[in-house]
Amino acid sequence: MIDRILNFFKNKYFLIALALLVVFIAIYQFLDYQNKLKNDDEFKKLISFNEKVIIEETDFNELMEESDKFTIFGYKLIVKSLLAQKAIENKNLISARNIYNQLYIDGMNSNLGRDSRSIINSEIIENIIRxxxxxxxxxxxxxFINSLEQNQRNHELEGDFYKYFKKFDEANNSYDKALEEETDEGKINFIRLKKVYSND
Structure with missing residues (x-):
């Protein structure tokens, strides 16, 4: 029995498989270590970036260049959102929109799970529409209105969008959809107040 086991271990195919397994484990551990180092590096860059964003005198273009150096989507989402907020505060709405547009594309191309991607993109789209x-x-x-997921919150946002542009039939239709899905009485009354009624 022992001889058979020893012969099995001497089998070249087993030895090749064992060698490959060792190599794969080594590669996995190396990549895992590299990812941890990359995460640590991105986190340090995030702290530094945040400090620069707070300082009003920091050049916006310099911040844009620095934000492009982030490679992990989660960190990129944070720094780009901070940058978009700074652009909005400085009344630079075109830059803010461009940042959110790029974030939307990056989000769609990221390796996030479907649910996470949906939640993040919903927030980004809302910012773009506003x-x-x-x-x-x-x-x-x-x-982007056409990209919205169909839910109560987004129906209301859709209504706000159409109402602003005086497309009252579309606005009321969206508000009606929001009302169908809303259960909170206070919120229902608030949405009803948003609707546009004819003077006829």
Whole structure:
């Protein structure tokens, strides 16, 4: 019995398989270690970036360049969102919209799970639509209206968008959809107040 086991261990195919297994384990551990180092590096860059964003005198273009150096999507999402907020505070809405547009593309191309991607993209799209309302840009906003997931919150946002651009039938239709899904009485009354009624 022992001889058979020893012969099995001497089998060249077993030895090759064992060698490959050792190599794969070594590669996995190395990549895991590299990922941890990369995460640590990105976190340190995030702390430094955040400190620069807080300082009003920091050049916006310099921050943009620095934000492009982040490679992990989670960190990129944070720094780009900070940058977009800074652009909004400085009334630079075009830059804010461009940042969110790029974040939307990056989010779609990321390796996030479907549910996480959906939640993040929903937030990004909402920001893009609200910025387009402020920019009075119906066509750009409409592109993202069509990308919204169908839920109560988004129906209400859709209604706000159409109402701003005086497309009252579409607005009321969206508000009605929001009302169908809303259960909170206070929120229901608030949405009803948003609807536009004819004077006829």
């Amino acid at each position: 910025i387009n309302i402020q920019l009075d840009d119906f066509e750009e906003g409409k592109k």
